[in-house]
Amino acid sequence: xxxxxxxxxxxxxxxxxxxxxxxxxxxxxxxxxxxxxxxxxxxxxxxxxxxxxxxxxxxxxxxxxxxxxxxxxxxxxxxxxxxxxxxxxxxxxxxxxxxxxxxxxxxxxxxxxxxxxxxxxxxxxxxxxxxxxxxxxxxxxxxxxxxxxxxxxxxxxxxxxxxxxxxxxxxxxxxxxxxxxxxxxxxxxxxxxxxxxxxxxxxxxxxxxxxxxxxxxxxxxxxxxxxxxxxxxxxxxxxxxxxxxxxxxxxxxxxxxxxxxxxxxxxxxxxxxxxxxxxxxxxxxxxxxxxxxxxxxxxxxxxxxxxxxxxxxxxxxxxxxxxxxxxxxxxxxxxxxxxxxxxxxxxxxxxxxxxxxxxxxxxxxxxxxxxxxxxxxxxxxxxxxxxxxxxxxxxxxxxxxxxxxxxxxxxxxxxxxxxxxxxxxxxxxxxxxxxxxxxxxxxxxxxxxxxxxxxxxxxxxxxx
Amino acid sequence: xxxxxxxxxxxxxxxxxxxxxxxxxxxxxxxxxxxxxxxxxxxxxxxxxxxxxxxxxxxxxxxxxxxxxxxxxxxxxxxxxxxxxxxxxxxxxxxxxxxxxxxxxxxxxxxxxxxxxxxxxxxxxxxxxxxxxxxxxxxxxxxxxxxxxxxxxxxxxxxxxxxxxxxxxxxxxxxxxxxxxxxxxxxxxxxxxxxxxxxxxxxxxxxxxxxxxxxxxxxxxxxxxxxxxxxxxxxxxxxxxxxxxxxxxxxxxxxxxxxxxxxxxxxxxxxxxxxxxxxxxxxxxxxxxxxxxxxxxxxxxxxxxxxxxxxxxxxxxxxxxxxxxxxxxxxxxxxxxxxxxxxxxxxxxxxxxxxxxxxxxxxxxxxxxxxxxxxxxxxxxxxxxxxxxxxxxxxxxxxxxxxxxxxxxxxxxxxxxxxxx
Numbered sequence: 001x002x003x004x005x006x007x008x009x010x011x012x013x014x015x016x017x018x019x020x021x022x023x024x025x026x027x028x029x030x031x032x033x034x035x036x037x038x039x040x041x042x043x044x045x046x047x048x049x050x051x052x053x054x055x056x057x058x059x060x061x062x063x064x065x066x067x068x069x070x071x072x073x074x075x076x077x078x079x080x081x082x083x084x085x086x087x088x089x090x091x092x093x094x095x096x097x098x099x100x101x102x103x104x105x106x107x108x109x110x111x112x113x114x115x116x117x118x119x120x121x122x123x124x125x126x127x128x129x130x131x132x133x134x135x136x137x138x139x140x141x142x143x144x145x146x147x148x149x150x151x152x153x154x155x156x157x158x159x160x161x162x163x164x165x166x167x168x169x170x171x172x173x174x175x176x177x178x179x180x181x182x183x184x185x186x187x188x189x190x191x192x193x194x195x196x197x198x199x200x201x202x203x204x205x206x207x208x209x210x211x212x213x214x215x216x217x218x219x220x221x222x223x224x225x226x227x228x229x230x231x232x233x234x235x236x237x238x239x240x241x242x243x244x245x246x247x248x249x250x251x252x253x254x255x256x257x258x259x260x261x262x263x264x265x266x267x268x269x270x271x272x273x274x275x276x277x278x279x280x281x282x283x284x285x286x287x288x289x290x291x292x293x294x295x296x297x298x299x300x301x302x303x304x305x306x307x308x309x310x311x312x313x314x315x316x317x318x319x320x321x322x323x324x325x326x327x328x329x330x331x332x333x334x335x336x337x338x339x340x341x342x343x344x345x346x347x348x349x350x351x352x353x354x355x356x357x358x359x360x361x362x363x364x365x366x367x368x369x370x371x372x373x374x375x376x377x378x379x380x381x382x383x384x385x386x387x388x389x390x391x392x393x394x395x396x397x398x399x400x401x402x403x404x405x406x407x408x409x410x411x412x413x414x415x416x417x418x419x420x421x422x423x424x425x426x427x428x429x430x431x432x433x434x435x436x437x438x439x440x441x442x443x444x445x446x447x448x449x450x451x452x453x454x455x456x457x458x459x460x461x462x463x464x
Numbered sequence: 465x466x467x468x469x470x471x472x473x474x475x476x477x478x479x480x481x482x483x484x485x486x487x488x489x490x491x492x493x494x495x496x497x498x499x500x501x502x503x504x505x506x507x508x509x510x511x512x513x514x515x516x517x518x519x520x521x522x523x524x525x526x527x528x529x530x531x532x533x534x535x536x537x538x539x540x541x542x543x544x545x546x547x548x549x550x551x552x553x554x555x556x557x558x559x560x561x562x563x564x565x566x567x568x569x570x571x572x573x574x575x576x577x578x579x580x581x582x583x584x585x586x587x588x589x590x591x592x593x594x595x596x597x598x599x600x601x602x603x604x605x606x607x608x609x610x611x612x613x614x615x616x617x618x619x620x621x622x623x624x625x626x627x628x629x630x631x632x633x634x635x636x637x638x639x640x641x642x643x644x645x646x647x648x649x650x651x652x653x654x655x656x657x658x659x660x661x662x663x664x665x666x667x668x669x670x671x672x673x674x675x676x677x678x679x680x681x682x683x684x685x686x687x688x689x690x691x692x693x694x695x696x697x698x699x700x701x702x703x704x705x706x707x708x709x710x711x712x713x714x715x716x717x718x719x720x721x722x723x724x725x726x727x728x729x730x731x732x733x734x735x736x737x738x739x740x741x742x743x744x745x746x747x748x749x750x751x752x753x754x755x756x757x758x759x760x761x762x763x764x765x766x767x768x769x770x771x772x773x774x775x776x777x778x779x780x781x782x783x784x785x786x787x788x789x790x791x792x793x794x795x796x797x798x799x800x801x802x803x804x805x806x807x808x809x810x811x812x813x814x815x816x817x818x819x820x821x822x823x824x825x826x827x828x829x830x831x832x833x834x835x836x837x838x839x840x841x842x843x844x845x846x847x848x849x850x851x852x853x854x855x856x857x858x859x860x861x862x863x864x865x866x867x868x869x870x871x872x873x874x875x876x877x878x879x880x881x882x883x884x885x
Contacts (some may be wrong), residue, residue, distance in 0.1 A: 001641075002813050004698045005825050009809040012832040016802045019836065020795055022845050026755050027791035034756025039741045039749070042757050042769050 036105055038095055043108075048073070051354075053107040053130035055087060055099060057139040058165075058349065063087055064100070079139065080176045082146045085197040086137065086169045086294075086347070089177040094184055098197070099133065099347060102293050106131045106351050106359075129354035136165035136349050144457055145170040148450045152440055154417075155198040155326040158433040158454060161334035161423055163364040164343030167431065167458070171198040200296040203323040204436060207409030207443070208260045208391075209419045210318030212332055212379060215257060217280040218268045219375040228252050229264035240310045242266050242317075257382035258390030260406060262317050269316025274307035277315065284335075285328055285342070285368055292327070293347040299324040319410055330434035331367075333421040336379050336403070337429035340371040384426055392420065394448030397456045401426035404451065406443035415439040418446035424455045431458045470520045476532030477512050480539040484508060487543035487765065494766035497550050504557060508542070511564045518568065519874075526877035527811055533804045534855055534870055540797065541856030544784055547766055548777050552858050559860040563867040570871025575879075591628035592671060594621040622684050623865035627872075630691060630826035637699040638819040682720065682727065683849030687834050689713055694829035695822060698812075734847035747774050751842050754780075754787035755794070762790025777858040779850060782842050798839065801854075805832045811877045820876045827869045 026034070036043060052075065055064040064077050064087050075090050077083065088098020096104060109130040145156040145168045158168040173194040175187050187195055196202065231248035234241050244262040248255075256264035269277055281301050282288070290296040302311045302321040314320030327345065335342040344367040351360040371379075383403035386392040391406040404422025411417055418440040423432035433451060440446040484505055491497045512535050519526070538560060546553030673685050693709045696702075720727050729744055737745030737752075750773040758768060770776050770784030786794040808828030815821040834851055841848040852862040 001698060001701070001818065001821060004701045005809055005812050005821070008694055008698060008825065008829060009806065012805050012809075012829070012836070013802070015832070015836045015840075016798055016805075019839055019843065019845065020798055022843055023755070023786070023794050023798070024791060026752065026843060027758055027786065027794065028760050031756050031759040034753055035759070037753065040753040040757065041772060042753065045769060 032105060032110070035110060044092055050108050050110075050128045050130055052090070053109070053132040053354070055107075055133045055135060057135050057137045057142075059138065060134075061139045063135065063137070063139065075178075077177050079143070080178060081174045082143055082170075083137075083139075084174040084177050085171045085199070086142075087177065089175075089180040091180045091184075093181055097195075098294060099135070103133055103348065103351075106133065109354075131354065131359060132352045133348050134350040134352065135347050136160075136167065137169065137347065138167045138458075141168040141454065141458060142170060144168075145450075145454060146172075146174075148453055149437065152437050153192060153198075154435070154437040154440075155202055156433065156435050156450070156454070157199050157326050157330040158431055158458070159330055159334060159345055161337035161343065161429045161432040164334075164345045164367070165349070165364075166345050166347050168433075168454070169199050169347070171196070171202070197294065198326065198436075200292065200294050200325055200327045202325060202436075203297055203299070204326070204417055204419075204438075205320075205322055205409040205411055206318035206324045206329060207407030207417065207419055208262075208265075208318055209329055209332075209405050209407035209421045209434075209443075210316075210322060210324070211257065211260065211265045212336060212383065212405050212421070213280065213284050214265050214268050214272075214277075214316045215253065215379055215382060216284075216336075216371050216375055217272050217277065219253070219378045220371055221272070221276075226252070229256055229261070229267050231256075231261050231263035233263075235263040235266040235313060237266070237270070237310050237313045240313075242313050253378070254382045254385050257405070258385035258388075260386075260391050265317050266313040269312050270309060272316075274304060274312050277312060278304055278307060281315075283368070284332065284370055286324075290325075290328060290331065290345070291367065292345050296327055297325055299328045318407060326434045326436050329419070329421045329436075330432055333404075333423050333434060334429075334432035335368065335370045336376050336383065337423035337432050339373045340369060340376045341366055342368040342370060380426060383422065387422065391442075391444040392422070392448050394444050395420060395422060395451045395455065397424070397452055397459065400424055400455065400459050402452075402455060404448070406448060408442045408444075411439070413439055415441055419443045420447035420451045422451055422455075424459060431455065470516060470524075470528050473516055473519075473528045473532045474513075476529070477516055477535055480512065480532070480535045481505075481509050483536070484539045484543065487539070488546070490765045491543070491546055496547060496766055507557070507561065508539075511561065515564060515567065524571075524874070524878050526874040527807050530804065530807050530811075530870065530873060530877070533800050533807070536800055537797075537804075537855040540785065541781070541853075543765070544781060544788075544856070545777060545858055547788075548770065548781075548784060552777050555860075556858055556863070559863050562860070563863045566864050567867040567871050570868050571874055574872060574875055591625040591632070594625050594628075617860070620859070620861040622681060623861040624868070626684070626687065626691075626830060627827075627865055627868055629688065630695070630830060631823065633692065633695050634819055634822035634826050637695055638822055641699045641818065677720070680724070680726070681850070683837060683851035686837060686849060687830060687851065689716075690833040691826055691830040694833070695826045698825045698829075699822060730847045730849075734844060737844070747780070748842070748844055748848060750774070751780050751783040752844060754783040755843065758787035758790045758794075760791045762786075762788050762793055764788060778852060779838065779848070779857070780842050781857050782839055782853055785856075797856075801832075801835045805835075808832075808873055811873055811880070815876055815880050820879065824873060824876045827873055831866075831869065 034040065052066040054062060056062055062078055063083050064075065066073050066075050077087060086098055088096055088100040090096050090100045107130045109128055141158060145158065149156065149170060149172045153172055156168060156170045159166045173192050175183065175194045228250050230250055231244055233247035234243050242262055245260055248259055248261045251259065251261055251264055272280065286299045286301055289298055300323050301315055306321065311320050315322050331342050331345060344365045346362055349362055350358055352358050380403050383405055384401060386406065387395050387402045387404050392404045395402055395404050402422060402424040403426050404420055407419030408416040409419060418437040419435065420443050421434045423429045433454060435447045435450045437446050488497065488501055488505065492500050515531060542553060542556060545556045673688065677685055693706050697706045721731060733740060733745035733748055737748050741749050754768065754770055754773055757763065765788050768787040770787050773780045773783055776784050782794065785797060805828055808824060808831065812821045812824035812828060815824055831854060834854060837849055838851050838853050840846040852859050854862065854866045
């Protein structure tokens with residue numbers, strides 16, 4: 001019988017062991033996740049005790065801070081609507097968004113390392129302090145981009161192609177995060193959806209801006225310098241007629257780009273064939289989540305079964321089932337600028353302790369390797385022509401060489417979306433961007449001038 | 465020389481008293497209690513050390529760790545109950561004092577516990593009657609009709625009955641051990657005990673279960689079932705019995721699931737509580753939040769927010785401890801329970817006769833199963849059941865019953881070692 005009793009003990013022992021293991025899972029591994037869960041009221045109590053960290057732009061300008069107002073704490077956003085989507089809101093009732101959400105643990109100082117330290121300060125009746133964030137954003141560029149979009153809906157993304165630092169991130173319509181509690185109902189029922197961050201969550205047909213990708217596909221295949229395309233003003237694909245923006249006659253690659261010839265690029269798409277085109281798109285970042293501090297909706301296109309010749313020709317010129325985010329297009333421009341390598345975009349450069357000690361420094365990292373320098377050289381040449389003599393003349397800035405591509409994306413809601421993507425200066429690119437103005441008209445007329453203003457400001461100040 | 469024999473125990477008890485001192489000090493600093501409770505600490509210390517002294521004086525040779533381990537649990541429980549609400553603390557203290565009296569009484573009265581053996585049928589009948597009383601006269605508390613109320617004092621007979629059942633089982637099994645092990649019949653490929661030997665046992669056991677189910681006290685039913693299987697296995701060593709029993713359990717559990725809507729609820733919130741955070745799974749979610757928020761080191765005594773959990777002073781006190789004492793604290797508590805289980809089984813192994821061994825095995829198994837069930841439930845490893853955490857949860861009946869169990873184990877241990885010096 002003794003043997004049996006021993007067995008029983010082993011049985012109970014295993015039960016206890018399993019519990020201990022599961023406890024470790026809950027209290028060590030899952031601790032931060034459970035502590036920072038939206039429904040965990042401890043955080044509310046805690047937030048009242050901790051001074052949330054300050055968020056600054058790359059030059060130290062304060063974008064968000066917590067101040068004491070008559071004993072209570074208040075989160076203040078000096079630039080309100082201008083940085084609304086990027087910083088996000090911080091509401092006790094409705095939660096958080098943007099950087100306030102993504103870096104909540106750091107701003108409250110509740111990563112595991114800080115946990116113990118802040119508990120100790122709590123006992124001392126002194127409010128604990130969260131950590132501060134230093135962003136890559138340049139508030140001057142951000143202000144300008146915000147002003148340029150005016151009353152229109154749309155988005156502007158500007159970044160440094162060599163490092164991936166995001167310099168400006170504007171989405172309109174916007175909101176005032178300081179009043180989020182009062183305005184919540186209204187904001188969420190508005191038809192224009194001001195709460196959506198269009199730079200990373202807005203999915204639009206790219207229109208002719210995607211010709212940069214199609215062009216890259218062809219340039220990688222063969223030497224394109226001598227190839228010509230014949231444009232009678234349209235392209236016949238089976239029973240379907242793809243209209244062109246004009247009758248361009250014989251054009252080479254660079255002219256096709258400059259004039260944004262649909263016929264030529266449609267032919268290029270067909271030449272690549274659906275398999276190569278689809279692979280090209282996936283290599284360029286389609287159908288995947290772009291790594292970034294804020295969640296980015298994956299860009300998508302027709303899948304292989306849907307890529308008939310008609311769909312293929314349309315996709316090659318950025319129509320059809322193709323949908324992209326402005327962030328993605330800015331990254332594509334950056335890729336061309338940076339000799340084929342897209343750097344991972346990021347918003348936070350540094351996290352510092354309340355005393356000023358650097359806790360974490362984020363370094364540039366490569367995200368995708370799209371093409372070789374030969375291809376980028378050819379694409380750059382084409383994009384340079386776009387601005388010099390083609391549809392993108394509106395983006396010209398005296399004294400600097402600008403490369404870009406316009407787009408006028410057809411969409412189900414009426415007037416075309418006006419797009420412009422590009423980078424400057426060509427010789428050593430400091431800034432790459434994407435501008436989209438919803439339902440406004442032609443890219444060259446409505447989006448290129450916005451890009452021009454941004455380039456001018458950025459280059460004159462020599463953004464570091 | 466008297467005291468030297470239980471030296472280890474004395475040493476460990478001092479730690480418990482130190483813990484109490486530190487705990488009350490913190491509670492006072494945090495403003496939860498208004499003044500340092502000198503009287504209370506004195507009372508507890510007298511209870512602890514008094515028991516220890518009494519044992520030494522009587523040359524009680526029982527296991528020297530059991531008392532100390534239990535006292536540590538009592539201290540932890542008391543501090544936390546005071547932390548949650550000093551009123552609960554006070555009440556629990558009163559029950560504890562009563563519990564010590566019961567402990568001494570048990571040790572004294574059941575020295576010749578093998579005499580218990582003779583009255584087995586008496587117990588089972590008393591036990592069943594006791595179980596029935598709440599149904600007939602009792603109050604419904606928390607969906608379970610298992611409580612008797614005398615004024616403001618609530619009592620749960622099922623807790624005491626558990627002990628009766630174990631005593632009954634021990635003597636029954638001891639008597640019929642060989643019969644059950646070898647008097648088997650084969651049902652196809654299954655070797656089962658011959659029903660005529662098992663008969664009365666199954667009848668009693670079945671009746672108990674039915675009553676418990678009627679009272680909606682599924683947790684206790686589970687403990688009974690588990691203890692029965694454990695003791696059966698200890699007595700016969702036949703794995704097939706246990707497996708059959710488990711199969712019956714699964715069937716029974718499934719039937720309960722189909723029959724009782726609150727069982728269905730319990731299973732739903734166990735499998736995925738997240739969609740019902742504000743509704744039916746509020747309690748278990750808050751428990752998880754408490755445990756997780758504590759992290760490895762805990763938030764510190766009186767610095768957490770355990771009061772977010774409903775019924776935190778009874779079923780969920782473990783989560784409160786987990787939050788404020790962290791992973792280190794919760795694992796430490798589990799280890800103390802494990803050590804008690806270990807000592808209990810050791811007593812069973814060293815017992816000189818079968819009845820003693822079975823009794824010790826039964827009591828220890830019951831204790832272990834109860835602990836595993838409640839802790840497993842509050843951490844969402846298994847569905848929640850409404851049983852208490854022994855020696856720590858708020859509740860007089862549970863406390864008294866556990867003290868009786870402790871007394872019995874001590875007597876078994878002492879008897880076995882009577883002639884050691």
